[in-house]
Amino acid sequence: MLDTGVLVLNRVYQPVHVTSVRRAFTLLYQGVARAIDEQFQLFDFASWSELAAAEHDSVGTVTRRIRVPRVIVLLAYDHLPKGRVRFSRFNIYARDDNTCQYCGGRFRRAELNLDHVVPRSRGGSTTWENVVCSCVSCNLRKGGRTPEEARMRLLRAPTRPRWTPVFRSAARRALYREWRPFLSLADAAYWNAELLE
Template sequence: MINSAVLVLNRYYQPVHVTSVKRAFSLLYQGVAKAIDQQYRLYEFADWAALSATNDCITTINRTIRVPRVLVLSAYDHLPRGRVRFSRLNIYARDADTCQYCGKNLPRSELNLDHVMPRTQGGKTTWENVVCSCVPCNLKKGGRTPEQADMRLLKKPVRPRWTPLFRGASRKVTYQEWLPFLHLADASYWNVELLDE
């Protein structure tokens, strides 16, 4: 429980990080952040600790405290600018677990990576030259370019512009409390006040 995830927002309620419950309590206790409940009320540590505990709670020597699932930082107003790490996981995420030659969406265990311009022909291991492919397509292509193998790429590979936090969160939301902050368009549609004309 102490290492489970808590969404951290900047002071404009934009997601900037996912942290552990342990770190979240530290931020809350220090007054650097406030907890947000499902009705969007803000709580400082003492007020949050006074709330009745739910299923998700931490027990200390003298009290049981509800685990916050969303924190808002009091002063931080930036967005993270980290570059997306060039990794197998992020290439699969960029290509949506889809072979870039035949278009089949497959489990990751049935996918591998392919150099569009083969390394034997001077191809580099970069975002712009590596794609997700299924084993049969990779074997068919071999050490050739797609043109040489008479194959076509579904789309040109590019460096992604998303950050891993937001990409991962949009694909699988860990907690229901995160939804309004991760899917702002969906939340605004469902939360807008309807007026009788």
């Protein structure tokens, strides 16, 4: 339970991070954040720990059970998350949803690798627009050729993403109903905004 997710909002109620319950309790206890309930009321640690934990996820202490906060608001943080999605293996896997872009198979990340659509040996660059996830067998089959030369088709052309991967995956899974009001606002107002190069 202590390692499950808690949505972290900045002080203007925009999502900036997903953290663990353990870290959320630490931030609440230190007075850096406030927990928010279904009626959008804010609670410090003392008042949150007095709420009834029945019918909610909770953690036990020596003296009582404390309700798990699913959304917290940072009191002194008004910055927006970085708008630029870092070009990394993790983010490429997130963009392609752990799916081979040639055969369409969904794999564990350990069973995937990255493929340059236009091979580096042919001048292909290592950029968002030229790198895709592929399974090992498709990557071996394609080799140092272009997809056309290997008679393989891409499921979709690779592009630079316009989202932050943590929130994209959280919104798609909708892990906790308490997150929905903040993620849908973010999708409409911030996360789907076009990023500048």
